Amino acid sequence: MKLFDTPTQKYVDFTPGPVVGIYTCGITPYDSAHLGHIFTFQTYDLLQRRLEDKGHEVRLVRNITDVDEPIYKKAAELGISYIELAEQETALFQSVLTQLDFRPTYAEPRASHYIDQMAAAVTQLVAGGQAYRLDDDIYFDTTQDVSFGDFCGFSDRLQRAFMQKRGGDPSRAGKRHPLDFLLWRGVSNQQDLAAWDTALGRGRPGWHIECSVMAGELLGTPFDLHGGGDDLIFPHHECEIAQSTALGQPQLAKTWLHVAPILYAGEKMSKSLGNLVFAKDLLQDHAAAVIRLSLMKYHYRTGGEWQPEFLDEATALLQKVSAAEATCTLAASALLLSEVRAALDDDLDTHRIWHALEDFGATAAGDPATEQAAGNLTIVKNLLGFSN
Numbered sequence: 001m002k003l004f005d006t007p008t009q010k011y012v013d014f015t016p017g018p019v020v021g022i023y024t025c026g027i028t029p030y031d032s033a034h035l036g037h038i039f040t041f042q043t044y045d046l047l048q049r050r051l052e053d054k055g056h057e058v059r060l061v062r063n064i065t066d067v068d069e070p071i072y073k074k075a076a077e078l079g080i081s082y083i084e085l086a087e088q089e090t091a092l093f094q095s096v097l098t099q100l101d102f103r104p105t106y107a108e109p110r111a112s113h114y115i116d117q118m119a120a121a122v123t124q125l126v127a128g129g130q131a132y133r134l135d136d137d138i139y140f141d142t143t144q145d146v147s148f149g150d151f152c153g154f155s156d157r158l159q160r161a162f163m164q165k166r167g168g169d170p171s172r173a174g175k176r177h178p179l180d181f182l183l184w185r186g187v188s189n190q191q192d193l194a195a196w197d198t199a200l201g202r203g204r205p206g207w208h209i210e211c212s213v214m215a216g217e218l219l220g221t222p223f224d225l226h227g228g229g230d231d232l233i234f235p236h237h238e239c240e241i242a243q244s245t246a247l248g249q250p251q252l253a254k255t256w257l258h259v260a261p262i263l264y265a266g267e268k269m270s271k272s273l274g275n276l277v278f279a280k281d282l283l284q285d286h287a288a289a290v291i292r293l294s295l296m297k298y299h300y301r302t303g304g305e306w307q308p309e310f311l312d313e314a315t316a317l318l319q320k321v322s323a324a325e326a327t328c329t330l331a332a333s334a335l336l337l338s339e340v341r342a343a344l345d346d347d348l349d350t351h352r353i354w355h356a357l358e359d360f361g362a363t364a365a366g367d368p369a370t371e372q373a374a375g376n377l378t379i380v381k382n383l384l385g386f387s388n
């Protein structure tokens with residue numbers, strides 16, 4: 001199958017072995033999952049389904065970033081413990097994905113369960129001279145890494161802008177280079193409960209080291225494919241690569257596949273803008289297959305503006321498909337199945353899947369469908385996640 005690889009900006013042959021390791025950056029559990037999240041994770045779910053259809057065993061790891069600054073802030077606002085908030089939101093997220101017929105993951109590691117391994121990785125980086133202390137904190141020294149920035153290919157100016165916007169601190173005084181990123185936050189305030197006693201002292205890991213460590217622990221390196229939203233290309237994934245390389249793992253992932261955002265009111269859905277559409281709300285009025293199919297109106301590399309009328313279009317199309325299913329010919333069912341498989345193999349071309357379903361929905365026949373035709377349609381539903 002062909003997929004579009006981020007660092008090379010090329011369609012590459014994705015031909016993994018019998019066991020496929022996929023790591024995708026998951027949610028920070030402090031607010032409900034919106035459609036942009038679902039769109040991202042559905043992309044990897046479709047990939048997983050097609051790989052399983054081809055006979056692979058897929059080990060998909062989707063982490064839970066339960067050690068991250070926004071959780072502490074939100075928990076303080078709500079007056080609850082950050083652990084309670086993270087647990088609550090993680091459970092809600094998992095229930096939404098189950099309702100939306102997502103395939104089970106191989107693991108959903110929580111950052112808080114890997115603190116010792118993260119502290120050990122940071123200790124190794126300090127010992128190797130690739131990291132340094134600044135007050136109570138520890139930073140990765142990007143001046144030691146000549147290839148820093150190669151993965152994203154962004155200009156220095158853009159890297160600084162994204163780092164500022166996406167949780168970094170390029171202007172902090174005392175850093176060796178503005179793009180040096182946090183590996184460890186020292187926490188001396190005993191009232192701050194989001195801290196662990198480790199060989200590095202009391203504190204918590206930075207966001208980037210969490211994924212490097214969990215991916216390496218669970219999948220080994222290099223694994224087959226690394227994913228996430230395209231806003232993670234820089235700094236998050238660039239930093240993951242820098243750390244893993246410095247830790248002696250020259251290649252983190254063989255292929256990188258990033259998903260573009262779903263916009264609403266012209267902007268990326270985001271908590272700060274308040275332009276969110278929540279999956280849990282859509283599930284009140286719409287079947288899971290309808291929501292999934294409406295998101296297939298967008299290709300993962302382009303995303304696009306959320307249009308609620310796509311839900312009506314998806315509902316109508318699924319009705320036509322279901323009517324055609326009862327009386328379709330074996331040839332029509334076989335054509336649909338081969339088209340869906342070919343579309344997924346062609347860089348997860350969900351537009352082509354829509355066309356294939358429309359063509360199938362327009363086929364008319366008289367006799368009841370044979371068992372073999374029904375079997376083909378069951379495979380199609382499995383490929384697309386239309387069982388709920």
Ligand SMILES: [Zn+2]
Nearest residue numbers: 025026211236
């Ligand atoms: Zn990550």
